[in-house]
Amino acid sequence: MNSVSSKFWSTSRWQPISAAILMTVSMVASGTAHAQVSGSGNIVNASEGVAPGIDANAGVNDSIAFGTNAIAASIGANAIGYEAKADSSGDTAFGSYSHADGRIQTKEIADFSSASGTPFPAATAVGQSAAAVGAGASAFGSGAQASGDATIAIGSEANSSGIGGVAMGTGSKALGAGSLAIGSFAQANNPGDVALGGGSSTAAAHTGVTGLYGVDVAGIPVANVGVVSVGSVGTERQIQNLAPGVISATSTDAVNGSQLNSVANGIYNLNAGMGGPLQQTDSVGNRLTLVARGRRGGDPGVAQQLSNVADGVAPTDAINVRQLNAAKDWSRSYTDQQFRVVDRRLNAIRNRADAGIASAIAMASLPQAYQPNQSSAAVALGTFNGQTGAAVGVSTISESGRWIYRLNGTANTRGDTGVGVGAAMTW
Incomplete structure (x- = not known):
């Protein structure tokens, strides 16, 4: 192993070479x-x-x-x-x-x-x-x-x-x-x-098949081979300038808005084209039955009826007569209940007022001392509209007869109590 101070190239053996760059290799x-x-x-x-x-x-x-x-x-x-x-x-x-x-x-x-x-x-x-x-x-x-x-x-x-x-x-x-x-x-x-597209994300494909009137309308009946996404939840995108897809029993093309508009117009005009009412049912009668006359099924003076309507669940679902009657019965029961509550409250207020009047009658009926240098104790009862009040009181007159003092207390059958005090000067 040799130490040198610069790079070198040798065809037969290592040779030390001195140079101005002092480095060791x-x-x-x-x-x-x-x-x-x-x-x-x-x-x-x-x-x-x-x-x-x-x-x-x-x-x-x-x-x-x-x-x-x-x-x-x-x-x-x-x-x-x-x-x-x-x-x-x-x-x-x-x-x-x-x-x-x-x-x-x-x-x-x-x-x-x-x-x-x-x-x-x-x-x-x-x-x-x-x-x-x-x-x-x-x-x-x-x-x-x-x-x-x-x-x-x-x-x-x-x-x-x-x-x-x-x-x-x-x-x-x-x-x-x-x-x-x-x-x-x-x-x-x-x-x-x-x-x-920026921020786009994919989720698992919807597997399985949903049938409607004998036609598969959702899901995939074969093994999942992936999905295509052009956005994400909350940041959806429109797909514009899409050519009309082929519509057939075996087509897998996407359809555009003009094709859906054509389908909507065809359904709108279907009743008029058939020249009579349109009725869709199945063998067990659990599907919607629509009987209508006229293009819109709403001619003035002609009653319309929707049969076999299931109970509505979502906020935008239609309700049937059974649900309407249940709502009416509940409203009646609730209203009656609230009226009974109000009536009880009004009766309680009336009874307390009657008891208060009975207490006032009792206090007003208390006798008192009537001569100078004289004191007295008294009790009295009062009644009004089935309510009763009781009162007790003491009174005294000064020796000169110029001052009169009185203290009263009352209670009634509603549990209310009261106290009164008074003084008078005569001349």
Whole structure:
């Protein structure tokens, strides 16, 4: 092992060379070497190795380590950038803190990126902290993550984790196999889903079949192969300029507003075209029966009737006569109950008033002293409208006969009590 102060090239043996740049490097080679080093602390352990930079390490044949602490650890590996690391044969790690860890043909470019690939095809990671893990995986952008075979993640923090998934746009996510998310923060959650537009997201498909009048009108009767979403809950989008779809028993085309308008007009004019009433029932008679005359079924003077109407549940549902009668009976019962409550309250007020009058009569009936220097104690009763009041009192007259004092108390049959006091001066 030799120490040198600059880079050198030798065809037969190592030769120390002095130069103006005072840096220390070390290398170990066997046989005919074509190693090249430059910088402090560099190590080249094989022929055809190149390791420029501080503490760079090109460990095997045909490897290149370029940059401070860069490491190229396998045949034909390339590590370029600050602390770049290429572990496997043919790996390329490009950028600060980049890391390539695939077996064959794995590539990385930019800061903090990483890629891990299987023998074929190569994985590619480009961007700070980007990561590509899987055969043919590609991650482009800061923080982009492609973590499955044949996945593609393009954009800052884009994430594609399902096999063959594609995420394009800042923060976009393709989480299901074969899913596609295009737009900032678009998210395709299930296999085969497609999320189009910023903020769009997909949910699970509605499975099963809903039948109406013998026609399948909702759900999917076959295995779920994904859904397409152009928005999310609260941020829905219109789909405009949609061509009319084919309408047939086997058609899977989307229909547009003009086709629905045509259907609505046909239903509107159906009764007139048939020249008579329209009636739709089934064998058990539990469907809506509509009997109408005229185009709108509402000609003046002609009564109309809807039969077999189920009880309404939602706020916008129609109600039937049974529900109407139940509401009427409840209203009557509630009104009667409230009147009884009011009547009891009025009776209570009247009884208390009658008892108060009885107490007043009793207090007014109390006798009192009538001579100078005389005192008396008295009791009295009073009654009014079935209520009774009792009163007690004391009175006294001064020795001169000029002053008269009186104290009274009362109680009645309603539990009310009262007190009165008075004084008088005579002359």
